[in-house]
Amino acid sequence: MEYSEEFDVVTTIAIAFVVGIVGALGAGALSGLRIGKEALGAELAAYMGALYGFLAGGLAVVLTLIITIIV
DSSP states (O other): OOOOHHHHHHHHHHHHHHHHHHHHHHHHHHHHHHHHHHHHOHHHHHHHHHHHHHHHHHHHHHHHHHHHHHO
16 A cells, blocks of 8 residues: 555544544543542533543534644
């Protein structure tokens, strides 16, 4: 198989996207546990944290990838 710079760039972007989204979910879940465990219970706090982590972190990942592609 020949080296393709386009394939390498697309693969790198896809991996960065997946890792960024998983990181946002994980960080959101952990912060949700830390902040809302007492008031909401551990499971609900983790779910809500993951949701908000995905919303905020997912947007940040997408914008960062777009800026990286443009520059």
